[in-house]
Each structure stands twice: as structure tokens, then as C-alpha cells.
Amino acid sequence: MKKIKKIKGIVLFSGGLDSVLAVKLAEKSGLKLIGLHFKSIFIPEADIKEIAEEINLPVKIIEITSEQIKIVKKPRFGYGKNLNPCLDCRLLMLEHAKREMKKQKAEIIVTGEVVGQRPFSQNRNSLAFLEKTSKLKGKILRPLSAKLLPLTDLEKKSLIKRDVFLGIKGRSRQIQLKLAEDLGIKRFLSPAGGCLLTNPSFAQRLKQMVENWPDFNEKDCLLLKVGRHFWEDKVLFVVGRDFQENKQIGQLFQKGDYLISGKGFPGPSILVRFKQKKDNKEFLEFIQSKAKELISRYAHKKPLVFDLKINY
Numbered sequence: 001m002k003k004i005k006k007i008k009g010i011v012l013f014s015g016g017l018d019s020v021l022a023v024k025l026a027e028k029s030g031l032k033l034i035g036l037h038f039k040s041i042f043i044p045e046a047d048i049k050e051i052a053e054e055i056n057l058p059v060k061i062i063e064i065t066s067e068q069i070k071i072v073k074k075p076r077f078g079y080g081k082n083l084n085p086c087l088d089c090r091l092l093m094l095e096h097a098k099r100e101m102k103k104q105k106a107e108i109i110v111t112g113e114v115v116g117q118r119p120f121s122q123n124r125n126s127l128a129f130l131e132k133t134s135k136l137k138g139k140i141l142r143p144l145s146a147k148l149l150p151l152t153d154l155e156k157k158s159l160i161k162r163d164v165f166l167g168i169k170g171r172s173r174q175i176q177l178k179l180a181e182d183l184g185i186k187r188f189l190s191p192a193g194g195c196l197l198t199n200p201s202f203a204q205r206l207k208q209m210v211e212n213w214p215d216f217n218e219k220d221c222l223l224l225k226v227g228r229h230f231w232e233d234k235v236l237f238v239v240g241r242d243f244q245e246n247k248q249i250g251q252l253f254q255k256g257d258y259l260i261s262g263k264g265f266p267g268p269s270i271l272v273r274f275k276q277k278k279d280n281k282e283f284l285e286f287i288q289s290k291a292k293e294l295i296s297r298y299a300h301k302k303p304l305v306f307d308l309k310i311n312y
């Protein structure tokens with residue numbers, strides 16, 4: 001008997017519960033899926049391959065940090081509650097998915113989006129907006145909410161089974177958790193470890209960086225994940241809060257930075273970074289005095305000698 005070839009789809013696979021369930025439902029509808037996972041310094045690292053392996057999903061990982069930074073600096077469609085340019089970011093992901101769709105001769109993009117789960121990027125209007133703006137009308141399937149949304153082209157032609165899809169809306173995850181139990185799904189990422197751009201304190205730090213250094217880069221962003229931050233005259237002082245952070249700060253030290261610590265006592269290391277090169281005596285004195293003030297404030301004992309490393 002001739003085997004019927006399944007229709008291929010590309011799934012945006014974060015590894016979270018909704019994306020795992022979307023895979024399961026889309027496969028039940030008759031699709032054969034290939035996963036795309038987006039990696040960036042703003043998205044917490046995950047054992048994505050293991051999660052995908054468990055559901056037999058081939059997955060391709062795409063690094064988007066530099067593209068996300070460009071978007072954060074100047075989003076076309078604004079920010080959500082924090083510094084999350086979700087509409088632009090979803091469009092970026094759809095653009096990658098569209099390219100992959102062509103490469104793989106796939107006919108549809110599948111996502112784990114749920115109507116009303118996120119006020120900015122997952123309401124009915126924004127889902128329609130994303131489809132229209134990405135020129136993917138009829139080509140995005142959201143299996144968890146499909147029954148509340150217009151039919152995709154494949155559904156219209158009855159090429160996939162629509163009755164397996166759901167009509168979930170809202171932020172509660174009760175239905176998804178029950179479904180995961182029924183389907184025996186045990187591995188997925190917790191929603192708590194979400195994108196840093198939606199985290200208010202991270203967003204606040206990033207906002208300061210955008211204001212002080214409009215041309216900040218990926219390496220600068222890594223500083224946002226560590227220490228206490230102080231800005232003065234567009235100079236950033238990052239103060240380690242413990243041994244581990246002092247070590248991290250040392251690893252982030254790069255050409256042009258200053259690294260200052262008190263000698264012979266446990267206390268914070270301070271990394272000083274600035275964008276405009278000012279290596280005059282006055283500037284060095286300002287850096288040293290500010291760093292000494294911060295070290296004295298956060299060290300248990302006041303150091304007598306300070307160690308200063310400059311990397312040019």
C-alpha cells in the first residue's frame with residue numbers, strides 16, 4: 001500500500017508546556033513537524049534538545065541575540081509592560097520560520113500561542129496583526145486556541161484534522177496541565193524562567209543602558225545579569241555581591257575596562273565600563289574615588305589598599 005506523505009510544518013518551539021502541547025496536537029491533526037528554537041542572552045538557557053527528543057521532535061536552534069538587541073533599541077511596534085518588544089520579536093521569529101518553511105518545503109507554521117494569555121502579544125488583534133504583517137495569512141496554526149480563530153488554509157482544504165484542536169483562552173494553565181497529564185508529558189520548561197526582557201528589574205537596568213549607551217552591544221548586555229549597578233556621567237560601575245559575582249565580573253572584564261578591588265580582604269570587585277575613551281588623570285581619579293566609595297560601602301571591612309587593573 002502506498003504510504004501517504006504527511007504535510008510538513010515548522011513549529012516555534014520554546015520548550016514550554018504550550019509549545020510541547022502544540023506539537024502534540026498538530027501531529028495528531030496529521031502534520032509532520034520540525035522545531036525551531038530561538039536562543040539569545042535574554043532567553044534563559046534550557047536543555048531544549050532533551051525536551052524535544054522526548055517528543056521525537058527534530059529541532060534546529062537559531063541564535064537571535066544581535067537581532068533582538070536591534071529590536072530592543074528601536075522597536076517598530078513598541079514595548080509590552082517592560083522592555084519586551086514582543087510584536088517585533090515574534091515577527092522576527094516568524095521571518096526565520098518562513099525561511100525555514102521554504103527550505104523544508106513545509107506548508108504551515110505552528111505556534112503554542114494562546115488567545116489572551118499575554119496582554120500585549122497574544123490577544124486576538126495582535127495574533128491577526130502578526131499574521132498580516134508577516135504576510136502569513138492562513139499559514140499560522142495555533143492548535144491550543146484554533147477553535148477561536150479563523151481557519152488556516154490547510155484546515156479550509158480539510159488537509160488536516162481540525163477536531164483535535166482546542167479553544168483555550170486566558171492566562172490560566174489548568175487545561176494545559178490536565179492535558180499534559182493525560183498525554184503523559186513530563187518534561188517542559190517552567191513559565192517562571194521566562195524572557196528577561198519581561199522581567200521588571202532587568203528591564204529597568206536595560207533601560208538605563210539604552211539611555212546611557214545607545215550603541216550598547218551584546219557584551220554590555222551580559223553585565224546586566226550580574227552585580228549591583230551604578231551609573232555616573234555615562235560610566236557604569238558593576239559591583240559584585242558575592243564571591244561568585246566577583247568571579248563573573250572578572251570574566252566579563254574586557255579591553256578598555258577598569259577592574260578595581262580592595263587588596264587582602266573579602267569584598268566586592270568593581271568593573272568600570274564607559275564608551276567614550278577618557279584616560280586623563282582627572283577621569284582616573286574620579287573612577288578610583290567612586291570605586292573606593294562603593295567598595296567601602298559594600299565591604300564588611302574597610303580595605304587599606306586598592307588593587308586597580310586596567311585593560312587597554
Ligand code: SF4
Nearest residue numbers: 084085086089090195
Ligand atoms: S517574551 Fe521575549 S522572547 Fe518572547 S516574544 Fe517577547 S521579547 Fe521575544
